Amino acid sequence: xxxxxxxxxxxxxxxxxxxxxxxxxxxxxxxxxxxxxxxxxxxxxxxxxxxxxxxxxxxxxxxxxxxxxxxxxxxxxxxxxxxxxxxxxxxxxxxxxxxxxxxxxxx
Amino acid sequence: xxxxxxxxxxxxxxxxxxxxxxxxxxxxxxxxxxxxxxxxxxxxxxxxxxxxxxxxxxxxxxxxxxxxxxxxxxxxxxxxxxxxxxxxxxxxxxxxxxxxxxxxxxxxxxxxxxx
Numbered sequence: 001x002x003x004x005x006x007x008x009x010x011x012x013x014x015x016x017x018x019x020x021x022x023x024x025x026x027x028x029x030x031x032x033x034x035x036x037x038x039x040x041x042x043x044x045x046x047x048x049x050x051x052x053x054x055x056x057x058x059x060x061x062x063x064x065x066x067x068x069x070x071x072x073x074x075x076x077x078x079x080x081x082x083x084x085x086x087x088x089x090x091x092x093x094x095x096x097x098x099x100x101x102x103x104x105x106x107x
Numbered sequence: 108x109x110x111x112x113x114x115x116x117x118x119x120x121x122x123x124x125x126x127x128x129x130x131x132x133x134x135x136x137x138x139x140x141x142x143x144x145x146x147x148x149x150x151x152x153x154x155x156x157x158x159x160x161x162x163x164x165x166x167x168x169x170x171x172x173x174x175x176x177x178x179x180x181x182x183x184x185x186x187x188x189x190x191x192x193x194x195x196x197x198x199x200x201x202x203x204x205x206x207x208x209x210x211x212x213x214x215x216x217x218x219x220x221x222x
Contacts (some may be wrong), residue, residue, distance in 0.1 A: 005128040032209045036152075043201055043212035044152065055210065087152055091208060096142070099153040 002026050002090050006099025012107045017078045021102045023088035025069045030090035035064055035073045037084045044087060048073060080106065109133035111141075111202050111213035119192050119221045129185040129202030129213060136160065136178055140205035141185045143176065145198040157205065158185050192220045199201075
């Protein structure tokens with residue numbers, strides 16, 4: 001199975017700040033990586049697919065990058081509504097594993 | 108518009124079988140794959156398995172032979188069935204549409220396994 005190591009586990013940042021979340025795959029996943037945002041009590045929402053493609057309706061302050069085994073999600077100009085848990089997922093090979101999540105809070 | 112909705116029991120007894128239905132609308136099960144993902148309280152997401160648009164299935168080996176996924180295309184429903192439930196199967200169970208990525212999710216159903 002492909003292991004997805006996500007860091008940090010939690011993150012505290014101020015409004016307007018830029019934050020970065022990282023995901024490391026245990027083998028090359030050829031950019032088959034998605035990022036999801038999950039708010040308390042809600043289902044995950046797709047933010048980024050194929051490592052760097054923004055899903056429809058997602059604000060442009062979100063961006064994804066990376067290749068091979070290393071990927072990152074960047075949020076520019078943090079807004080209050082960005083407080084959530086963020087997960088990465090590889091869909092290169094079954095089982096389609098998720099990272100453990102990053103809890104983003106406001107400082 | 109695209110919608111997925113999970114229905115199932117709130118409570119299942121230890122060692123019993125869990126059955127959840129995912130009813131979809133706005134797309135065809137013969138065009139899109141549907142996956143099952145679960146999330147224990149306060150924890151991360153775990154991929155369980157998939158119903159492919161062609162009718163095949165794929166399972167996470169972590170569930171060994173406990174898990175079965177099937178569908179009824181005429182009713183636009185995908186079914187999850189898992190037996191021999193244990194307390195660590197307590198989780199919210201989601202179905203999600205796959206268009207290369209999980210672009211639409213149901214709201215999930217919270218299932219508690221009780222002794």
